[in-house]
Amino acid sequence: MGDLFRYEFMVHAFEAGTIIAIVAGAIGYFVVLRGSAFAAHALSHIGFAGATGAVVLALNPIVGLLAFTLGAGVAIGALGNRLRGRDVTIGIVLAWTLGLGVLFISLYRGYATEAYALLFGEILGISSTDVVVTLMAGVITLVAVIAVYRPLLFSSVDENLAAARGVPVTALSIGFMAILAVAVTEAVQVVGVLLIFALIVTPAAIAVRFTSRPALAIGIGIVLALAFTWLGLAIAFYSPHPVSFFITSLAFATYVAVRIAEPVRARISRTTARKATA
Amino acid sequence: MTDQPAIVGRGLSAAYGSRRIWTDANFAIEAGSFTAILGPNGSGKSTLVRLILGLLAPAAGHIEVLGEQPRRGNPRIGYVPQGSYFDPELSVRGRDFVGLGVDGHRWGVRISGTAKANAAIAASIQSVDATGYADRNLGRLSGGEQQRLLLAQALVGVPEILLLDEPLSNLDVRNQQSMVQLISDVARRRQLTVLLIAHDVNPLLKHIDHVLYVAQGRLAMGKPDEIITSESLSTIYSSPVEVLRDSQGRVFVVGLEEEVSHPHG
Known part of the structure; x- marks a missing residue:
């Protein structure tokens, strides 16, 4: 076990992975609650075009990624949470921006590794500066989530009711997507744009199957995201296979196990309830 | 009950952009009373609720809620939106x-x-x-x-007015009755002014003080047995409206919408 932290790159990976897992687990709850899983997925793909574009312009890909996810996030947020056909609109934009991404890759000569890292994550290549930047971004997103917690929960559960109580639902919808854009940009470093679901959506999707208490669900989501990241990193260290594979597989396996166990758990709780009333 | 009415509309008109919903409404909702808002689909019942909540500004005229201008997020109003399932x-x-x-x-x-x-x-x-x-x-x-x-x-915010937009739709008859009974009991205990939008007046008849009819661009208010009659509805809407009563005292209003206003419709 001591080997794990002997190398600096592993320490950085654990540091960044921990920050990102906390952010992803927390924001993922609202993504699931608001039914915005596809929007979260789309944000990362749209961000891919920004990142590859930045590489072509010899800029830091993270800058391009953040610019595109933020732009797309604000636009999706402005479309409104309940708008019918929203996913179709997002999908159309998503396809076009992925096309742009392909163009940008072809324009850049040393594309292979850069593109691969963006698509599938490169957590083992994180520098100490990256860790500091991730920490700052992580703190900002968490503070933002805490600041909008109650009205965001309210408008996610019942938008009409929240609006009548004076909650600025459209501004919140835009604000939330902007927060999500920053979180997605951070998470891309770990799992890449293609695998973002595993860190942002899966832990929260599992958590809401365990509890209907919002704060507890967020807590469980964070713990799961941390467990997937830490275990994934540890297993990958002793194996020749990529970290992203282990993180996504752990998330997937846990989700499947929970879904399979659900009917069993329901039967047990029914039996206990019957015994209690008897 | 206080002397001051809970909600007052004077020469009130509602519109979405240039589309007029209803015009020149004059009404006063007594504090502590239970009022059913009735009328066909799309006649502007929820529009009235939006005006009271301050989510929509009047196109013309004046509205007062508990002695003040309607404002968004008014904690003195408890609200249940339509279709909240x-x-x-x-x-x-x-x-x-x-x-x-x-x-x-x-x-x-x-x-x-x-x-x-x-x-x-x-x-x-x-x-x-x-x-x-x-x-x-x-x-x-x-x-x-x-x-x-x-x-x-x-109710948790201890409001003075309850605005309930179709709380009975999607409930079976038994549940409708227990829900109305519950609303009526809570309202009496807490001296609340209740406005309840409904499709069918029958589950409400025993409990309501007033009916506010919204149809064909107009609002009309009165006591249930005064306003839900063939004569008064025909006069208000200047078209033949018939009110039928069955053996159990249930009322059916025919003529305000194309089809018969069915109790379970």
Whole structure:
């Protein structure tokens, strides 16, 4: 076990992975609650075009990624949470921006590794500066989530009711997507744009199957995201296979196990309830 | 009951852009009274609610709610929106939902006053007899259970007015009756002014003081047995309207919409 932290790159990976897992687990709850899983997925793909574009312009890909996810996030947020056909609109934009991404890759000569890292994550290549930047971004997103917690929960559960109580639902919808854009940009470093679901959506999707208490669900989501990241990193260290594979597989396996166990758990709780009333 | 009416409309008109919904409405809702808002689909019943909530400005005329201009987020109004049925996948505890009625509109997280908030939430849930299922997942509750928790959410802020937009639709007859009884009891106990939008007046007849009819661009208000008659509705809407009564005293209004206004329609 001591080997794990002997190398600096592993320490950085654990540091960044921990920050990102906390952010992803927390924001993922609202993504699931608001039914915005596809929007979260789309944000990362749209961000891919920004990142590859930045590489072509010899800029830091993270800058391009953040610019595109933020732009797309604000636009999706402005479309409104309940708008019918929203996913179709997002999908159309998503396809076009992925096309742009392909163009940008072809324009850049040393594309292979850069593109691969963006698509599938490169957590083992994180520098100490990256860790500091991730920490700052992580703190900002968490503070933002805490600041909008109650009205965001309210408008996610019942938008009409929240609006009548004076909650600025459209501004919140835009604000939330902007927060999500920053979180997605951070998470891309770990799992890449293609695998973002595993860190942002899966832990929260599992958590809401365990509890209907919002704060507890967020807590469980964070713990799961941390467990997937830490275990994934540890297993990958002793194996020749990529970290992203282990993180996504752990998330997937846990989700499947929970879904399979659900009917069993329901039967047990029914039996206990019957015994209690008897 | 106080002398001052809870809600007053004078020469009030509602419109969405250039599309007029209804015009020149004059009414006064007595404080502490129970009023049913009736009328065909699309006649502008919910529009009236939006005006009272301050979500829509009047196109013309004047409206006063508890002696002031309507304003968004007025804590003196408890509201249950139309079609508020929760997605089965929505994983939020009933108790947490009712809690949103306490401080869901405030920024940040609840830091202080947790004990006080929890007591208010528990009392509100108790007042609608929902304690047995308040800790269960909102999305998995029946329509009647969800409506009771929606009512608890509306009541938790200790409002003076209750605005209920079709709380009875999607409920079976038995549930409709117990829901109306509950609303009526709570309202009397707390001296609330209740406005309830409904499709069918029959489950409400025993409980309401007034009926506010919204149809064909006009509003008309009166006591139920005065206004729900063939003569008065025909006069108000200057078209032949017939009110039929069956052997059990149920009323059916024919002529305000194309088809018969059916009790379960």
